[in-house]
């Protein structure tokens with residue numbers, strides 16, 4: 001396989017199953033126009049997040065790392081009636097782009113964007129009693145993945161799902177001497193495997209985002 005064919009198949013999947021959508025395509029265009037890096041989840045991955053959130057009837061969703069809000073749209077559209085997404089974004093510039101994209105998608109009223117370091121926002125969410133979140137999607141700075149996982153667990157309930165993007169990183173997860181992103185992925189696997197309160201797996205993916213993967217943890221009853 002080559003990354004060209006992976007991308008072509010992703011385009012095929014998106015064309016058949018995600019469908020052209022003005023809000024999603026507009027979000028990617030607005031992100032590019034604003035100079036945001038094109039590191040959003042793929043359309044197929046966004047749809048997977050949407051299906052997982054819907055399948056558990058999620059009413060409260062936590063996202064760590066909004067970027068331009070592309071995945072946020074998929075999650076917000078999955079919410080049960082009256083549901084909310086809280087998305088944490090470090091950069092005000094990204095949050096402004098995300099807000100406009102969410103507005104265009106008609107879901108701005110269901111999404112709260114909190115700007116600043118997620119490691120400041122997460123304890124604040126806890127002290128506010130904002131949880132428990134039915135689903136958490138972690139897709140921010142990779143070196144903090146284990147920390148975000150621990151916070152997501154703290155803000156969860158039995159039956160919650162915690163999903164983490166970019167846990168394979170072109171296979172660099174195997175490199176114990178790897179860069180900070182690889183170390184972040186390894187720390188996440190260590191934290192998940194040592195955590196008796198979750199049942200977890202990870203799935204490698206290829207596609208328009210290269211070779212990477214999602215980790216998925218279910219909080220045990």
Ligand code: DHB
Pocket residue numbers: 039040041139140165166209
């Ligand atoms: C990067 C971040 C992501 O969340 C992703 O999906 C791909 C790449 C990055 O920071 O390079």
Ligand code: MG
Pocket residue numbers: 039040041139165166
């Ligand atoms: Mg990612």
